[in-house]
Amino acid sequence: MRLEALRQELLDLHVELPRNNLVVWTGGNISVRDPETGLVVIKPSGVRYQDLTVGSMIVVDLDGRVVEGAFQPSSDTASHLYIYRRRPDVFGVVHTHSRFATAFAAVGRSIPVYLTAQADEFGGEIPCAGFALIGDEAIGKLVVDGIGRSPAILLRQHGVFTIGATATAAVKTAVMVEDIAATVWAALQIGAPEPLDDDLVERLHHRYTTAYGQPTSRP
Ligand SMILES: [Zn+2]
Numbered sequence: 001m002r003l004e005a006l007r008q009e010l011l012d013l014h015v016e017l018p019r020n021n022l023v024v025w026t027g028g029n030i031s032v033r034d035p036e037t038g039l040v041v042i043k044p045s046g047v048r049y050q051d052l053t054v055g056s057m058i059v060v061d062l063d064g065r066v067v068e069g070a071f072q073p074s075s076d077t078a079s080h081l082y083i084y085r086r087r088p089d090v091f092g093v094v095h096t097h098s099r100f101a102t103a104f105a106a107v108g109r110s111i112p113v114y115l116t117a118q119a120d121e122f123g124g125e126i127p128c129a130g131f132a133l134i135g136d137e138a139i140g141k142l143v144v145d146g147i148g149r150s151p152a153i154l155l156r157q158h159g160v161f162t163i164g165a166t167a168t169a170a171v172k173t174a175v176m177v178e179d180i181a182a183t184v185w186a187a188l189q190i191g192a193p194e195p196l197d198d199d200l201v202e203r204l205h206h207r208y209t210t211a212y213g214q215p216t217s218r219p
Helices: 001-017 077-086 099-106 116-122 137-148 169-189 198-208
Strands: 029-033 038-044 059-060 067-070 091-094 152-155 158-166
Touching: 001 029, 001 038, 001 169, 029 067, 029 077, 038 077, 059 077, 077 091, 077 137, 077 169, 091 169, 099 152, 099 158, 116 169, 116 198, 137 152, 137 158, 152 169, 158 169, 158 198
Parallel strands: none
Antiparallel strands: 029 038, 029 091, 038 059, 059 067, 091 158, 152 158
């Protein structure tokens, strides 16, 4: 029953990717880790978003063995699992090729903190890691080694990975990365934005993570 609820949650979250223009066709994927069993639910490989169902979501263990599901899991599964094995605080992982963030990735460029929204959400730059081929856990290793305290990282000439304490938090971060990348890209067309000072970034991030919004909605 518990896994059934996670499959439904994961299906609902996958709807958010095309809704927020973060993916095209079958690109992108989300996974969620069950805190109770440690099992991971992930999108099936190569299935279009409108064809996803609760039943098509794949349940795997941390070593990649399929526990439930009739389809092949996402081709990024090994990297998602690598992240979960090394980051016990992470319960959701999102991968997209969202356009503006991936434009920064295409040129191997991290996104400095030009905006208060980035200081709030990310507490620092959004780093850009090196290049790795899809298929095994090499991408997961780049994410774990390069992400620092940021909840998002760009992968050179590839795309975006985000992590979160919940899958919903990781999806929210994927939306925020793209929004910030689009604004920064626009700013770079009309001028030379200056990064916020580190101490200001720290203060903004602290305020946002401790005092903003409702106590129950804080990250
Ligand atoms: Zn990809």
